[in-house]
Amino acid sequence: MSKQDDIVLVTRQENELVLSRFDEAVAFEIGAAIRGRALNEGLSLVVDLRTWDRQLFFSATPGTSADNAEWVRRKINSVRRFQRASYRLVLERGEAPFPTQSGADPADFVIAGGGFPIRVTGAGIIGCLTISGLPGRKDHGVAVDALCDFLGKVRADYALAEATN
Incomplete structure (x- = not known):
């Protein structure tokens, strides 16, 4: 898949999950x-997992550190500000920090996969599901898989292809 195909699929994920x-x-x-x-x-x-004003679930598995929680915080900020999956930001902008003129200070915002907007029917984007610990594309995939499972959707219909580097 091309980068543009990935952007289309991630946008579909955001709109359908x-x-x-x-x-x-x-x-x-x-x-x-x-x-x-x-x-x-x-x-x-x-x-x-959280609404914008309150954390509802947090868990860390063995092998993680305080750095992962910090990455989560910065991904959440990016999803909230730009109203899209943080991996879509990677696809659209690359992984370089936001430019200074954006006002998105790298201390508080990051372009990295793993933050996925929680959209509720009739309310729009009200929070975020965020994963940190794997490469960004895989963090994103874990979030998408979990939403597919919860919603009873087939994972393969929403999965990004394995990255080829």
Whole structure:
């Protein structure tokens, strides 16, 4: 797939992986599933689910550090400000820091995959599901897989192809 194809697919993910509601129970179910996957597959990652004003779920698996929580914070800020998946920012802009004139200080914002907007039917984007610990494309994929599973959608229909570097 080309970068443009990936942008189209990530935009589709954002528009179709929409929740009917988002509350503490939903956050726990999605977050616990991600944590379970991480433990089963030996993935070192941090997962955070939140509305813009409050964290509803947080978990760190073995092998993570305070740095992962810091990456999560910066990814959340980027998703909130730009209203899109942080991996779409990577595809659209590259991974270089935001330019100074943007006002998006690298201490608080990052262009890296793993932040996915939580969109609720009738309300729009109200929060974020964020993963840190794997390469950005894979962090993004873990978030998308979890939303597909929760919504009963086929993962393969929304999965990005393996990156070829």
